[in-house]
Amino acid sequence: MSEILIETEGGDLDSAPMNLQMGPSHPAMHGTIKMRVKLDGEIVQKTQVEVGYLHRGFEKSCESVTWSQVMPYTDRLNYVSPLCNNVGYCMAVEKLIGVRATERCEYIRIIMAESSRICDHLTCVGASAMELGGFTAFLYAIEAREELWRLTETVTGARLTHSYCRIGGLKDDLPVDFLPNYRVVEKKARSLVADIRALLDRNRIFLDRMKDVGSMTAERALQWGFTGPVLRSTGSDYDVRKASPYMLYDRFDFEVPVGTKGDNYDRYLVRMEEIEQSFRIIDQCLKQMKPGPVNLEDGRLLLPPKDEVYGSIEGTIAHFKIIMDGIQVPPGEVYSYSEAGNGELGFYLVSTGEGRPYKCRVRPPCWSLMQGLHELLEGYQIADIVPTFGSVNMIGGECDR
Numbered sequence: 001m002s003e004i005l006i007e008t009e010g011g012d013l014d015s016a017p018m019n020l021q022m023g024p025s026h027p028a029m030h031g032t033i034k035m036r037v038k039l040d041g042e043i044v045q046k047t048q049v050e051v052g053y054l055h056r057g058f059e060k061s062c063e064s065v066t067w068s069q070v071m072p073y074t075d076r077l078n079y080v081s082p083l084c085n086n087v088g089y090c091m092a093v094e095k096l097i098g099v100r101a102t103e104r105c106e107y108i109r110i111i112m113a114e115s116s117r118i119c120d121h122l123t124c125v126g127a128s129a130m131e132l133g134g135f136t137a138f139l140y141a142i143e144a145r146e147e148l149w150r151l152t153e154t155v156t157g158a159r160l161t162h163s164y165c166r167i168g169g170l171k172d173d174l175p176v177d178f179l180p181n182y183r184v185v186e187k188k189a190r191s192l193v194a195d196i197r198a199l200l201d202r203n204r205i206f207l208d209r210m211k212d213v214g215s216m217t218a219e220r221a222l223q224w225g226f227t228g229p230v231l232r233s234t235g236s237d238y239d240v241r242k243a244s245p246y247m248l249y250d251r252f253d254f255e256v257p258v259g260t261k262g263d264n265y266d267r268y269l270v271r272m273e274e275i276e277q278s279f280r281i282i283d284q285c286l287k288q289m290k291p292g293p294v295n296l297e298d299g300r301l302l303l304p305p306k307d308e309v310y311g312s313i314e315g316t317i318a319h320f321k322i323i324m325d326g327i328q329v330p331p332g333e334v335y336s337y338s339e340a341g342n343g344e345l346g347f348y349l350v351s352t353g354e355g356r357p358y359k360c361r362v363r364p365p366c367w368s369l370m371q372g373l374h375e376l377l378e379g380y381q382i383a384d385i386v387p388t389f390g391s392v393n394m395i396g397g398e399c400d401r
Contacts (some may be wrong), residue, residue, distance in 0.1 A: 022034065022385065025138045033051055036048040037377075044377050044382055046386075059361060063357055067093055067326055068167055070090065072163045074089045078366060079161065079397055082162055083113050085345065090167055097329055099168060105170055110281065111174075112156075114278040115151070119148050119149065121341065125141055125271055127141075132205070134197060140195055144192035147189050150229055151178075182286070200268070215226050215231035215262050216376055227365050228341070228344070233258070235262070237256045249281075251284075252342065302322075330353060341365075346364060366398040
């Protein structure tokens with residue numbers, strides 16, 4: 001029972017609030033979060049959200065490795081859309097150095113980041129539907145995501161934690177057969193997304209659990225520092241790609257989907273529409289992109305080719321210096337931000353002129369979302385915690401404090 005019954009002197013029954021510990025072992029909490037919930041019957045009166053059950057020490061770990069060796073750590077911030085993190089970190093270091101990647105490199109970075117954003121949204125929508133009993137929609141979402149992950153693996157060499165970007169460029173150019181393979185994957189993924197929408201958009205059970213639940217106004221969302229789909233569901237159209245275009249986003253024609261009520265259903269619709277916009281951006285990239293180098297010709301940033309390393313003393317020394325001492329980033333500090341799967345992802349970097357970061361502070365979108373999560377839950381029923389928490393799409397690897 002969700003309330004304690006107390007018998008008064010008159011024989012009537014009175015109720016007292018119940019304090020409930022929800023998570024971290026609760027299936028909907030995914031092992032990464034706990035909530036202290038105060039209930040009045042089935043109604044949530046107060047919620048205290050506790051993060052920190054997936055502690056990785058990202059920022060301190062970055063201080064003990066070279067600038068380039070930070071890359072695998074960024075993969076694990078948001079392990080569902082790691083390429084967005086790769087791109088954001090490289091942009092920050094390049095801004096601090098004062099260089100900009102080649103045009104083809106930026107096109108490829110955008111293609112991979114938008115593909116990663118689609119995978120992030122598919123995971124959120126699929127998992128949220130499954131937690132409400134919609135297992136078929138989950139299977140469709142995971143199948144579409146798997147198609148994109150297989151394609152990504154042909155580009156990066158890894159299925160999940162890619163470490164594909166490099167400071168000043170990329171690990172490799174796109175495979176020669178990328179375009180035809182992408183068209184096959186795009187057709188399959190779009191078909192599966194259409195199937196998901198056919199199952200959920202007007203599903204009575206899904207609507208009852210999602211509409212008018214977990215609502216928040218745009219004003220309150222901005223006060224809490226919300227960004228990404230959760231903020232845009234409230235009607236605010238803030239998107240870093242539009243508000244402060246980086247790389248080549250100012251060359252693309254795409255829309256920023258927004259909601260009206262800021263409820264769970266609006267968050268679902270915004271993500272589904274953003275999937276379409278990401279496909280639209282990728283198509284424009286493939287049409288505009290021209291042949292060219294993907295890496296800067298700067299031996300201070302990038303490792304020399306292997307034949308030079310093995311065949312010349314100059315190549316061996318250059319390789320040794322970058323691996324052992326790291327890239328020598330000029331002293332200074334910088335803040336760089338980009339639009340990741342769940343909102344604004346920022347990196348604040350401090351360099352003392354050495355081969356390792358003095359400070360690598362990350363501004364993850366999920367951390368701000370957790371600040372105001374209690375307002376999305378309070379006043380609704382305890383059963384509404386599951387769809388609301390799922391629609392926020394909290395990634396534990398980002399909430400590392």
